[in-house]
Amino acid sequence: MQSQANVRQQRAGQAQVRARQMRDGTVFKAMMLAMLALALVMAQSVVAFAKPESLAPLAEKISPSVVNITTSTVVEGRTGPRGIVPEGSPFEDFFREFQDRNNGGDGEGQRPRRSSALGSGFVISEDGFVVTNNHVIEGADEITIEFFSGEELKAEVIGTDPNTDIALLKVEAETPLPFVKFGDSNAARVGDWVIAMGNPLGQGFSVSAGIVSARNRALSGTYDDYIQTDAAINRGNSGGPLFNMDGDVIGVNTAILSPNGGSIGIGFSMASNVVTRVVDQLKEFGETRRGWLGVRIQDVTQDVADAMGLASATGALITDVPDGPAKEAGLLTGDVILSFDGVEVADTRALVRQVGNSPVGANVRVTVMREGKSQTIKVALGRREDANGATSGDEDTPDQQSEPETKDLLGLTLSPLTDAIRGEMGLDADMMGLAVTAVDEGSEAFEKGLRTGDVITEAGQQKVTSISELEARVDAAKDAGRKSLLLLVRRAGDPRFVALTLG
Known part of the structure; x- marks a missing residue:
């Protein structure tokens, strides 16, 4: 009898435990449902905050x-019809x-x-x-x-x-005019809401809305920093403002990408952080005054980095140093600019913009990689607007009067420059190097853009004037364990570095 009583007590206890677990589970589910409902309300609030119910108050304000x-x-x-008959036609x-x-x-x-x-x-x-x-x-x-x-x-x-x-x-107005202020374009994020205002197609004041589609776009200018937006921008919107949701101008609507001349949702606004510097200088001087370093540069690609033994493909590679601040300070062709005024240089575009934003006459520290070693050089910047007439500062080198020889190397047919070859190619009398007389169309050299008429002036960052000197540079690169050789190539006077793989 006693054992049956114990069994009944155990069963009753188990039933109480199950009941308690069921109650606890119900409470837990109720709590989860409540938390989910709260999360949905909060999400709706965030969406409502991110996108106002109406942009009318902001539009009225600005x-x-x-x-x-x-x-x-x-x-x-001409005020009359233009000619449509070809010149020389019997109907002319x-x-x-x-x-x-x-x-x-x-x-x-x-x-x-x-x-x-x-x-x-x-x-x-x-x-x-x-x-x-x-x-x-x-x-x-x-x-x-x-x-x-x-x-x-x-x-x-x-x-x-x-x-x-x-x-x-x-x-000149008789009373103070309503105005807007510039915002920080660097704070604009992809996905932020924006408003474009202006006079599209001559229709009068118009407002369109969209988002920031992309940042830091470049079109064709040296100092480009465009904000891309899908807010409708058409002809006549040029020069109008692009506003953020605080009513600050973060861009000046400048261009569109379109096959038909109308908006397809790809518009570009010059970033306000570029515009403010320009406006301040125009207001003070009536013109821009940008810093000038005085070098020709190209990006450091991975093959160039490998050829030079660099740890990473960053910085700006100097291809030429004409007369100017850089030459006076001692910068050389083949130097890789790693930092400018304490800021690391990612690529040529970043360097050009930073130099242009620097004050004329400023003394800045430029850190370069030269022959595998880092060194810092102090440069007094000139003025970009005064540099348009700068001429090349190439050093004179004695002419080679030896008989021309031709050799196939690295997919190129090469010959030392002589007066006769200079005359045929229209080169300056003081140009020194190796003339490219033919290029194997199946070679890496052809793939990387080398063509007949190019002149190789350096190999492995050292001047070359003969076939034997180039062969010595190839052997030295192989002995050093390099996979490629860096060549300085000039075409119509314009220099660029090309790295060719060593066989």
């Missing part, structure tokens, strides 16, 4: 600072007579005519400074600024910068 720009230009040109005389009759027969077909163009811009100060694109106002005789209120004022050009396609204008 619209008064955006302007339409109309330019007028007097151009020389007939067509000319027809055109002369159409233009009165007195040469009035060449009368000047007035052309107009439309663009956008934005006010950056209450005293009337306006930013737009240089191509909007370039060559204009008269510039009219139309404000959101409908008021129109004439503008004068304070300064322009074709390199970044930025122009600074000024209007």
